[in-house]
Amino acid sequence: MAQSETPLLDELEKGPWPSFVKDLKMAGQKKAMSRDLLRQLELSYKERIGHWKHGGIVGVKGYGGGVIGRYSDRPDLFPGVEHCHTMRINMPTGWFYTTKALRTICDIWDKYGSGMTNFHGSTGDIILLGTTTNNLQPCFDELSEKGFDMGGSGSALRTPSACVGPARCEWACYDSLDAINDITHTFQMQLHRPMWPYKFKIKCSACPNDCVAAIARADLSIIGTWRDNIQMDPGAVKEYAGKLDIQEEVVELCPTRCMSWDEKKKELKINNKECSRCMHCINLMPKALAPGKDKGATILIGGKAPILKGAMISWVLIPFLKMEKPYQPIKDLALKIWDWWDENGKMRERVGELIERVGMRVFLKEMGIKPIPQMIRTPRANPYFFWWPEEVPQKPKSA
Amino acid sequence: MSEEMRAAILEVFQKNLKKGKKKLYIKEVVNELPQFPRSEVKVCSQKMLDDGILAYWSSGSTTYLMLKEEFEKYRHEAEDHPEEGEEKA
Numbered sequence: 001m002a003q004s005e006t007p008l009l010d011e012l013e014k015g016p017w018p019s020f021v022k023d024l025k026m027a028g029q030k031k032a033m034s035r036d037l038l039r040q041l042e043l044s045y046k047e048r049i050g051h052w053k054h055g056g057i058v059g060v061k062g063y064g065g066g067v068i069g070r071y072s073d074r075p076d077l078f079p080g081v082e083h084c085h086t087m088r089i090n091m092p093t094g095w096f097y098t099t100k101a102l103r104t105i106c107d108i109w110d111k112y113g114s115g116m117t118n119f120h121g122s123t124g125d126i127i128l129l130g131t132t133t134n135n136l137q138p139c140f141d142e143l144s145e146k147g148f149d150m151g152g153s154g155s156a157l158r159t160p161s162a163c164v165g166p167a168r169c170e171w172a173c174y175d176s177l178d179a180i181n182d183i184t185h186t187f188q189m190q191l192h193r194p195m196w197p198y199k200f201k202i203k204c205s206a207c208p209n210d211c212v213a214a215i216a217r218a219d220l221s222i223i224g225t226w227r228d229n230i231q232m233d234p235g236a237v238k239e240y241a242g243k244l245d246i247q248e249e250v251v252e253l254c255p256t257r258c259m260s261w262d263e264k265k266k267e268l269k270i271n272n273k274e275c276s277r278c279m280h281c282i283n284l285m286p287k288a289l290a291p292g293k294d295k296g297a298t299i300l301i302g303g304k305a306p307i308l309k310g311a312m313i314s315w316v317l318i319p320f321l322k323m324e325k326p327y328q329p330i331k332d333l334a335l336k337i338w339d340w341w342d343e344n345g346k347m348r349e350r351v352g353e354l355i356e357r358v359g360m361r362v363f364l365k366e367m368g369i370k371p372i373p374q375m376i377r378t379p380r381a382n383p384y385f386f387w388w389p390e391e392v393p394q395k396p397k398s399a
Numbered sequence: 400m401s402e403e404m405r406a407a408i409l410e411v412f413q414k415n416l417k418k419g420k421k422k423l424y425i426k427e428v429v430n431e432l433p434q435f436p437r438s439e440v441k442v443c444s445q446k447m448l449d450d451g452i453l454a455y456w457s458s459g460s461t462t463y464l465m466l467k468e469e470f471e472k473y474r475h476e477a478e479d480h481p482e483e484g485e486e487k488a
Contacts, residue, residue, distance in 0.1 A: 054458050055457060055458040056456060056457070059455070064448070065457065065462065067457075068457075069459070153459055154457040154461060155425075193448075194455065195441050196425075197424070197426055199460065307460070342437075345426075346426075347424045
């Protein structure tokens with residue numbers, strides 16, 4: 001029996017879970033790039049060192065992003081991955097495809113690339129893994145002819161992304177799909193021509209469940225909410241009482257303790273003023289409870305995953321905003337934030353890090369937004385806020 | 400866009416190149432030209448990218464600008480040790 005070229009990677013095929021090694025071996029039957037990718041990875045496992053060289057090429061004609069350049073540092077051993085660039089393609093909003101569209105992408109990628117894909121990258125783009133420099137432009141030209149466009153990379157606006165929103169979710173408080181589609185079309189220049197200190201991400205979640213994790217990842221989060229009372233169907237609440245311990249599983253897990261349950265009357269009461277929109281009760285009793293009717297979004301600023309500095313959770317900037325076409329308040333705010341960040345941010349400093357460095361009050365002053373209680377960083381933990389001296393009412397001097 | 404600004408931007412790149420620095424953040428270019436408004440330096444740099452005088456260079460997470468002729472020499476000489484936080488693609 002022939003000895004395997006990748007004994008270390010073969011270990012990852014064992015077990016009941018899916019294996020990328022198995023997938024790459026399948027792809028390798030058709031393409032030398034996939035075979036050499038595995039062989040290079042085997043060498044990296046053996047030597048415990050990566051064999052990729054990073055950077056260089058950025059995109060196709062007229063674009064400053066969308067391609068992540070990668071080269072093997074051992075092209076003598078692995079000529080198939082001498083160039084192994086990734087193309088980021090802007091996904092359809094909400095990740096809805098026809099099978100025809102998927103076949104189109106795959107056919108084009110089989111022609112110009114390794115055939116390997118990642119549906120989807122963490123930002124949400126279609127990731128086409130592995131092609132050569134010469135194939136970038138013709139691949140893009142064909143994709144573009146079929147209606148696809150590059151996604152974002154580098155120091156630019158990254159591909160804006162949204163949850164499936166009202167297309168499939170009854171909790172949607174606004175049309176996240178339309179909002180992100182509109183925002184993406186409006187900010188094409190910012191997406192394709194990097195000119196900022198670092199990356200900037202916009203993500204739309206249509207309800208506080210925040211299925212795209214905007215609050216933890218996006219520089220500008222637009223998260224659906226409501227400002228009236230949670231809708232309740234008392235009859236449906238009673239039905240839940242038979243199969244759910246409402247006191248233990250709903251009321252006692254409410255983070256703000258804004259609910260009470262009368263076991264005798266089978267009656268649920270909500271002090272809506274104290275509700276922090278955690279969605280726990282609605283998620284547990286979807287037939288009985290629903291978001292209110294006066295819907296919109298909360299705008300938050302400064303979230304990011306750990307890269308240069310640690311992770312940061314977003315900070316409430318505008319507690320409630322009606323989300324209506326053409327979403328002008330959001331667009332105006334984004335332009336203002338970018339201008340300020342671009343001028344004041346250090347190289348590779350995200351907007352949240354800049355706000356942390358100079359202080360929220362400076363940011364709010366520059367944005368022309370008044371500080372309000374909902375903006376405190378950690379609700380119910382520390383309400384302390386540094387006010388500008390002129391904002392503090394002066395006591396009349398006693399005679 | 401003034402010829403004066405184009406020349407000044409080119410000079411920034413050439414001066415840094417002499418010091419061995421091929422790639423510049425756009426912010427570094429802007430900071431070296433305080434006599435011009437920031438937004439105009441950016442517009443002018445974009446035009447110089449379109450005209451093929453400058454070129455983008457990206458690590459995946461961060462974008463730099465460099466002289467096009469240097470980019471052509473350098474494009475396949477990617478970095479062995481990327482900066483912390485480079486995108487894995």
